[in-house]
Amino acid sequence: MSFGPYLLLAVLEGLVSAAVLALTAVGLGLVFGVMRVVNVAHGAFFMLGAVIAWMVADALPGPPALGFAAALVVAPLAVAALAAAVDFGVLKRLGYDPDATIVATIGVLYIVEQAALSLFGPDARPVQAPFNLRLQLPWFGYSGYKLAVVAAAVVVLLAVWLVLSRSRAGLVMRATQIDGETARAFGIDTDRVYAGVFALGAGLAALAAVLVVPIQQAHYLMGGDPLLLSFIVVIIGGLGSLRGTVIAALLIGVSEGVVSVFFSPTLAKILATLLVALVLVFRPQGLFGRRAA
Amino acid sequence: MAAVTLLDARGLVRHFDGLKAVDGVDFDLAPGEVHALIGPNGAGKTTFVGLLSGRVAAQAGTIRFAGEDITRLPAHRRVRRGIAYTFQITSVYARLSLAENVGLAVQSRGGDRRREVPEALARVGLEGEAGTLAGRLSYGHQRLLEVAMGLALHPRLLILDEPTQGLAEGEIAAFKELVAGLAPATTVLLIEHNMDVVMDLAQRITVLNFGKVLARGSPQEIRADRAVQAAYLGD
Amino acid sequence: MSDTGRILSLHLAVLAALLGLHFVAPPYHHANLARVMVLAVYAMGYNIAFGYTGLLSLGHALFFAAGLYGTGLTIQLAGWPAGPALITGLLAGAAVAGGLGLLALRTAGVSFMIVTLMFAQAGYLTILYFTGYTRGEEGFVLPAAARSIGGLDPTGEAARYLLALALFAVALAVNLGLVRSGLGRVMVAIRENEERSRMLGYDPFRVKLAALAISGLYAGAAGAAWGWLFGYVGAGFATIQYSILPLLYVLLGGAGTVLGPFLGALAMFYLIDIASGLTDAYLMVVGVALVVLVLFAPKGILGSLRERWLRWLP
Numbered sequence: 001m002s003f004g005p006y007l008l009l010a011v012l013e014g015l016v017s018a019a020v021l022a023l024t025a026v027g028l029g030l031v032f033g034v035m036r037v038v039n040v041a042h043g044a045f046f047m048l049g050a051v052i053a054w055m056v057a058d059a060l061p062g063p064p065a066l067g068f069a070a071a072l073v074v075a076p077l078a079v080a081a082l083a084a085a086v087d088f089g090v091l092k093r094l095g096y097d098p099d100a101t102i103v104a105t106i107g108v109l110y111i112v113e114q115a116a117l118s119l120f121g122p123d124a125r126p127v128q129a130p131f132n133l134r135l136q137l138p139w140f141g142y143s144g145y146k147l148a149v150v151a152a153a154v155v156v157l158l159a160v161w162l163v164l165s166r167s168r169a170g171l172v173m174r175a176t177q178i179d180g181e182t183a184r185a186f187g188i189d190t191d192r193v194y195a196g197v198f199a200l201g202a203g204l205a206a207l208a209a210v211l212v213v214p215i216q217q218a219h220y221l222m223g224g225d226p227l228l229l230s231f232i233v234v235i236i237g238g239l240g241s242l243r244g245t246v247i248a249a250l251l252i253g254v255s256e257g258v259v260s261v262f263f264s265p266t267l268a269k270i271l272a273t274l275l276v277a278l279v280l281v282f283r284p285q286g287l288f289g290r291r292a293a
Numbered sequence: 294m295a296a297v298t299l300l301d302a303r304g305l306v307r308h309f310d311g312l313k314a315v316d317g318v319d320f321d322l323a324p325g326e327v328h329a330l331i332g333p334n335g336a337g338k339t340t341f342v343g344l345l346s347g348r349v350a351a352q353a354g355t356i357r358f359a360g361e362d363i364t365r366l367p368a369h370r371r372v373r374r375g376i377a378y379t380f381q382i383t384s385v386y387a388r389l390s391l392a393e394n395v396g397l398a399v400q401s402r403g404g405d406r407r408r409e410v411p412e413a414l415a416r417v418g419l420e421g422e423a424g425t426l427a428g429r430l431s432y433g434h435q436r437l438l439e440v441a442m443g444l445a446l447h448p449r450l451l452i453l454d455e456p457t458q459g460l461a462e463g464e465i466a467a468f469k470e471l472v473a474g475l476a477p478a479t480t481v482l483l484i485e486h487n488m489d490v491v492m493d494l495a496q497r498i499t500v501l502n503f504g505k506v507l508a509r510g511s512p513q514e515i516r517a518d519r520a521v522q523a524a525y526l527g528d
Numbered sequence: 529m530s531d532t533g534r535i536l537s538l539h540l541a542v543l544a545a546l547l548g549l550h551f552v553a554p555p556y557h558h559a560n561l562a563r564v565m566v567l568a569v570y571a572m573g574y575n576i577a578f579g580y581t582g583l584l585s586l587g588h589a590l591f592f593a594a595g596l597y598g599t600g601l602t603i604q605l606a607g608w609p610a611g612p613a614l615i616t617g618l619l620a621g622a623a624v625a626g627g628l629g630l631l632a633l634r635t636a637g638v639s640f641m642i643v644t645l646m647f648a649q650a651g652y653l654t655i656l657y658f659t660g661y662t663r664g665e666e667g668f669v670l671p672a673a674a675r676s677i678g679g680l681d682p683t684g685e686a687a688r689y690l691l692a693l694a695l696f697a698v699a700l701a702v703n704l705g706l707v708r709s710g711l712g713r714v715m716v717a718i719r720e721n722e723e724r725s726r727m728l729g730y731d732p733f734r735v736k737l738a739a740l741a742i743s744g745l746y747a748g749a750a751g752a753a754w755g756w757l758f759g760y761v762g763a764g765f766a767t768i769q770y771s772i773l774p775l776l777y778v779l780l781g782g783a784g785t786v787l788g789p790f791l792g793a794l795a796m797f798y799l800i801d802i803a804s805g806l807t808d809a810y811l812m813v814v815g816v817a818l819v820v821l822v823l824f825a826p827k828g829i830l831g832s833l834r835e836r837w838l839r840w841l842p
Binding site for chain 3: 346348367368369370372373377378380384385386387388389393396397398400401402442446
């Protein structure tokens, strides 16, 4: 294969990771934006989504599409419910103190990971894709499912954007984000908003994981990379900015696909982590955010 | 070292997003004077003293203190040179004892904690409370503690940002006596809303309005100034 | 008894008890205690940054690893004698912490946590990237012969315990001296109210940098001692878990107390030890401990004691 098609393949692969990454990172960014909580357990919620997807698909007989469809509904809802419980049982009691919530979500991360290991086991397990379509390009065939993942991510992100910018729920969220005290004074139940946002953030991660699990198997340690990459994306995109997050996810996802073709993945990761650290130090508003006065 | 001016600021400017908080202010302080800074809310008083103390960076202009240019000096180095600042919103170490609060001020200039801490507390009438946690004090007493911390720095210039806010009548009288006793060793710049305090203490008054100097002069002159009356009594 | 008298007697009593245990503790616990003492030095360092200065770092594993590899690689690759290698290790801890501080201390709060986390992660990946030299996750064992310093052989159980105790005693004494010194008071002042401290004439950046460098010196010393005493150097010590562990020890024992890190390390070590006898899900214990601590005892064991009864506790 000559260079051009090779690059096209890398870009396509990059688009798929960018789509999954954008969903995951938007969840993390939403939680940080509205609640000012850095959710270290976000990757664990992602992993849990994948594991539950496997369990659901495994338990349901019949065609793979049916099991997958069920997983697509059950996994995000189950993870969102767990997240709401964590918010209610732990984060709310800590008064959303930034330091304390980081420590607590580290604890949640360990608990979820260990629970997954104990109940699910150490092996990686596959989930079948709902359909097996192969798109034949002039140079190579490409999985139709992967393209469907990209399309699904775009639809979900548009929906999230619509909810945030057009609906009453979105208005309530933004009001809470800007000033929780005042929002409460205007009769907004901020406790419910926080629980809802935390559940939504975790649910998005779980949804991303369900989409990815036919491509990449479910494993109890699979949450580490999405967590790290989501951090990177949210920080580069500018903390709390949806558009910046999506742009950064595209940038990181595609360039990761391309870079890992040319560099060793370890070196790519070293450079990416250093880049994030330096962005936080020298441009805390993110590469795409504007500096607040 | 008989400088005629202790502090000399020329053309100070600080804008926030188009808001002209301080807009070309010239200002000077004579050694040993008590100078009051007054003006309506939002006139730029706190920003202005922030520029002098180094908490806010100037966008234009120069500040000279005791003959040296300190415009680019960070706040903590200005404190070491003798400019002390007490916060408008009380800022003490709430979870530390009074003795520790004042001790940190004494330590900053290498003083003798054992001797000077009780002294500084006694000057503001808090000598009986050395072991109390600062957060347990009433608001008025916390303000006095701040003044004690400022004094313990042995500053050449003490900037007091609304020091009598929240003090009871008797405490205000004691406070006035305290400030009056500081001259001539310490020059005092006072932001104050209580006009009795201003008129009794200040030798000179500067009036700020919309980031500019509206008037300057003795208490009598300021009292008689038409522009000041207009700014205060309104349209 | 004066406060100073009480403080001295308490800390001497702890050291004396540890010396006494050398003679009476069963071999299993004897070996555990040697490890706990080295880990406690690491946690003490963490406490200097977090407990006293208010710097919540998630990257201390980097400083521990700097000590561990600073000693291990100079012995293994450069063939240095153990003495200079040990000193290199502990200085590497301080130097890496200082260098990281110059950058990371431009941020605060949540950003500081993420920046330290990212730098430590980059450090861990760098160790993996140079697997040819570092042996990566698998690590390498330092031969006994290369570890002795002029006849002082750290490989025996007894010597190991006493050397760990000596390190612990020095670290404890320095820690006690530090928190009662002028710098120690200013560190607490910065933690309590940074802006006020600046307006008393202290430079918050310099104080925090000093605290972080001292903290890194402790972590480096613990890492160097670990490699020297136990003879194993591996990338596992540079993972995020090893940044979380000292945080856990300090939270459990009591942030901002001199003996808290040791108490927390001891309690956590045995909690995990007992739990792993019952189940292999020991991470669950760590996770639950973190959540329970931060919810119900944010001041830790000694912090709560100090609040109620022992106000003189340093």
